[in-house]
Amino acid sequence: xxxxxxxxxxxxxxxxxxxxxxxxxxxxxxxxxxxxxxxxxxxxxxxxxxxxxxxxxxxxxxxxxxxxxxxxxxxxxxxxxxxxxxxxxxxxxxxxxxxxxxxxxxxxxxxxxxxxxxxxxxxxxxxxxxxxxxxxxxxxxxxxxxxxxxxxxxxxxxxxxxxxxxxxxxxxxxxxxxxxxxxxxxxxxxxxxxxxxxxxxxxxxxxxxxxxxxxxxx
Ligand SMILES: [Zn+2]
Numbered sequence: 001x002x003x004x005x006x007x008x009x010x011x012x013x014x015x016x017x018x019x020x021x022x023x024x025x026x027x028x029x030x031x032x033x034x035x036x037x038x039x040x041x042x043x044x045x046x047x048x049x050x051x052x053x054x055x056x057x058x059x060x061x062x063x064x065x066x067x068x069x070x071x072x073x074x075x076x077x078x079x080x081x082x083x084x085x086x087x088x089x090x091x092x093x094x095x096x097x098x099x100x101x102x103x104x105x106x107x108x109x110x111x112x113x114x115x116x117x118x119x120x121x122x123x124x125x126x127x128x129x130x131x132x133x134x135x136x137x138x139x140x141x142x143x144x145x146x147x148x149x150x151x152x153x154x155x156x157x158x159x160x161x162x163x164x165x166x167x168x169x170x171x172x173x174x175x176x177x178x179x180x181x182x183x184x185x186x187x188x189x190x191x192x193x194x195x196x197x198x199x200x201x202x203x204x205x206x207x208x209x210x211x212x213x214x215x216x217x218x
Contacts, residue, residue, distance in 0.1 A: 007035040010105040010150075012096070012127055014086065014119035016045040016061040016078050017190045020068050022155035023109055025173030025180040025218045031073040032176075038075040038103055041065060042092075042123045047083035050195040060189050067186040071179065086118065088125040094140060096130040101143045105150045112154045114162060127152070156217065173218050180218070 009030055013019035019027075019039035027037045045061035046054050062078045069076035079095065086092065100108055108131075113124040131152060137145040157165050173180055184191060191198045 007106045008104050009035055009037045009107045009109070010100060010103045011037070011039050011109040012042060012111075012123050013039065014042050014111060014117065014123045015048065015083065016041040016043075016065045017187050018111070018120070018123075018155075019109075020065065020183050020187060021217045022111075023218065024068070024072065024183045025176050026171045027072050027074055028176040028179040029171065029173065036075075037072070038077065039065065039069065040076075040099055041078040042126070043081045043083045043086050043119055044078055045083050048197040049189055049193070050197070052189070052195070057189065064187045064189060068183045071182050071186060084119060086122045086126075088122040088129065092122075092126050093129050096126045097133055097140060098143050100130060100134055100150065101140075101146055104146065107153060108150045109153045109155060112157055112159065112165065114159050115157065116159075124154070171218070 007030070009027070011019040011023050011027070013022065019041065023039075027039070030037050041061075044058040046058040049057050052060065058078075058080075065076050065078060077099075081092070108127060110127040111120040111124040113121050113128065115121050115124070131149060133139045134146045135149055139145070153169065154165070156167060159165065189196055193199050
């Protein structure tokens with residue numbers, strides 16, 4: 001492949017904020033360089049709030065990541081799987097294979113599989129389990145197989161067992177930090193509402209200079 005050819009990048013997250021948190025700044029840089037980026041949330045995020053839930057919350061979360069996608073200049077998709085109920089089953093594996101093949105991905109990103117949250121773990125597991133079949137042309141022939149496997153990358157995390165995260169690639173996002181912060185601000189049901197998950201769980205932490213209680217994570 002020519003180094004001039006735009007790359008096609010597909011990021012999987014468990015919830016409608018994970019890709020934005022884990023790779024939003026890097027995505028902004030990819031877009032600046034002319035690459036095509038898509039975020040997929042494997043669940044609809046319809047649980048992680050302390051006053052809203054169900055279809056109402058799922059709709060709010062979908063609208064939030066769509067706004068993030070407009071800010072970043074990317075494509076986004078939220079699968080209609082309930083928050084907290086993602087399973088590493090064959091149906092979901094086929095969905096992941098279809099999404100990677102349809103995007104013709106050169107790079108795929110996901111969580112590692114040793115996270116405390118089952119949705120994060122199983123997102124990583126589903127992507128891992130999809131990898132070997134992406135190039136098998138007689139498997140799901142209705143979606144053309146890839147000619148070669150994408151590069152698979154994991155998001156940074158702080159989990160120590162069984163092995164701590166060791167970066168092989170690091171990306172400085174200082175020059176796009178304003179965009180990254182705009183993305184976080186476009187997710188108020190996650191971080192800014194007083195009844196949001198982080199708004200309640202992180203009250204014990206001091207806010208940053210702009211009043212946010214959120215880890216940038218990139
Ligand atoms: Zn998550």
